[in-house]
Amino acid sequence: MPFLIVSWNINSIRLREDLICRLMREFRPDIIGLQECKSPVENIPTEKFKKLGYRFILAAGQKSYNGVAILSKLRIQEVGRLDFANLEQARHVAGELENGVTIHNVYVPAGGDVPDRVQNLKFDQKLNYLTHMTTWFKRHKPKRTILLGDLNIAPREDDVWSHKSLLGVVSHTPIEVEHLENLRSSGDWCDVTRQHIPAGKLYSWWSYRAKDWRAADRGRRLDHIWATSDIAPSVQSSCIMKDVRGWTKPSDHAPVFAHFDL
């Protein structure tokens, strides 16, 4: 069964409702994992999504911050909303498709500005969040599972516009990369985007602060789609839709796509 799955940090699901509908119309993905919905679940607009065929909606929400959702054309049953480092923040929702594939949608804490876990509580929480996730997946030994979301780490030199300039910048520091690598090995995960595009600069996020984000092109690949090694070979393709970053009133993140054929 072929299906197209997307991960997209939407930076407000209410403000971006029409942008999500445009993505649905233009690319017709089967499943969309959203992060930074910034809305309580009861205030998430669902009518237009359902009219476009996305009848199955799972969400974890809170006021103003964080928030994740899965919008799906395929029947999906919620299997958990985990609070990995006990932060009491809506950063995870998981569901299971009828073909037995489990999808974890995660919004890893950004971690603040100072890359020091003593000076900066938010950085400490980010690393703790990754450690708790790692422990959880080691215990649960996932199979036929997809992990996607804004992981807020760009692990490789070619995942950032300048490796040298960003070594001390939260999102690309060695300790974060090490934590992400520990998470990756926790479930025998395969980064399916890099499986399909093994080399070259690749970004999913460009700051709002640049005068011309496209010309400056100072991006980072913070958004990821992973699959366990049993289903990773069934990925036909993966890409980041950079043009979406240039749509009217965009999110600062572009959506990541993966095409599976299971």
Place this chain on the structure above:
DNA sequence: ATGGTTGAAAGTCAA
């Protein structure tokens, strides 16, 4: 070295 923008929501806080 610094400041630049956006969003939620009404203060700033977070990214």
